[in-house]
Amino acid sequence: MRTPLIAGNWKMNGSAALVEEFGHAFAEARLPASLDVAVLPPFPYLDAARRGFEGTPLRLGAQTLNPLHSGAHTGEVSGRMLREFGVEYALTGHSERRQLYREGDEAVLDRLLAALSVGITPILCVGETLEERDTGRTMDVVLRQVGYVMARLEPDQRSRVVIAYEPVWAIGTGRTATPQQAQEVMAGIRQYQAGFDRELAAGLRLLYGGSMNAGNAAELLAQPDIDGGLVGGASLKVDDFLAICQSAG
Numbered sequence: 001m002r003t004p005l006i007a008g009n010w011k012m013n014g015s016a017a018l019v020e021e022f023g024h025a026f027a028e029a030r031l032p033a034s035l036d037v038a039v040l041p042p043f044p045y046l047d048a049a050r051r052g053f054e055g056t057p058l059r060l061g062a063q064t065l066n067p068l069h070s071g072a073h074t075g076e077v078s079g080r081m082l083r084e085f086g087v088e089y090a091l092t093g094h095s096e097r098r099q100l101y102r103e104g105d106e107a108v109l110d111r112l113l114a115a116l117s118v119g120i121t122p123i124l125c126v127g128e129t130l131e132e133r134d135t136g137r138t139m140d141v142v143l144r145q146v147g148y149v150m151a152r153l154e155p156d157q158r159s160r161v162v163i164a165y166e167p168v169w170a171i172g173t174g175r176t177a178t179p180q181q182a183q184e185v186m187a188g189i190r191q192y193q194a195g196f197d198r199e200l201a202a203g204l205r206l207l208y209g210g211s212m213n214a215g216n217a218a219e220l221l222a223q224p225d226i227d228g229g230l231v232g233g234a235s236l237k238v239d240d241f242l243a244i245c246q247s248a249g
């Protein structure tokens with residue numbers, strides 16, 4: 001049985017006040033018994049979030065990390081540092097990092113390995129652009145991104161990875177993939193992994209991301225291969241994020 005995971009990626013948004021608001025709301029919240037929930041705030045808010053989320057079901061995540069533990073890398077943050085702040089999840093390969101910061105498959109793999117090396121669960125993000133979908137290349141692109149990383153991991157490392165399918169055209173656009181479109185790609189990812197290891201594929205947690213909101217979450221999360229969500233915009237509103245968490249029950 002796969003435990004659903006809802007992860008809220010605040011991107012470069014949020015405030016100390018929002019951290020506090022989430023802490024209060026989730027301290028009171030009634031959530032499904034079997035559910036993991038994480039918030040991924042910008043780095044400066046990690047310490048406040050660690051304190052503010054104590055005693056709530058909220059776990060902490062990071063939006064990126066440097067592949068190295070330490071060194072002369074101005075502006076960067078290592079997995080080891082994140083771990084000190086109680087970070088349990090880290091995104092790798094988010095399309096914004098792939099596009100805006102030119103992180104290719106190799107850079108994604110390095111970051112994912114760094115996360116694993118310090119006991120952080122990596123969330124590997126994959127997804128096609130609109131042009132790739134329109135030219136029938138969705139599965140090729142997605143399976144290349146998944147395969148590049150998974151093929152280079154040891155079996156015990158593979159079983160600790162969470163994969164988030166985020167069609168690039170659905171991110172921040174209000175244009176969500178239909179539950180059928182998302183299910184089709186995510187079933188394809190699971191099948192592809194099953195070709196190597198059936199047991200691992202059956203336990204692999206797959207998240208959908210891309211304009212998930214309080215109104216469409218239940219239908220997306222009801223699909224057999226969707227085990228949770230990576231939520232951007234809607235994770236900045238505590239009521240919406242709570243509603244999404246509640247529909248993951």
Ligand SMILES: O=C[C@H](O)COP(=O)(O)O
Nearest residue numbers: 009171172210211232233
């Ligand atoms: O990391 C989250 C995704 O990029 C989705 O963002 P969004 O929910 O604002 O479309």
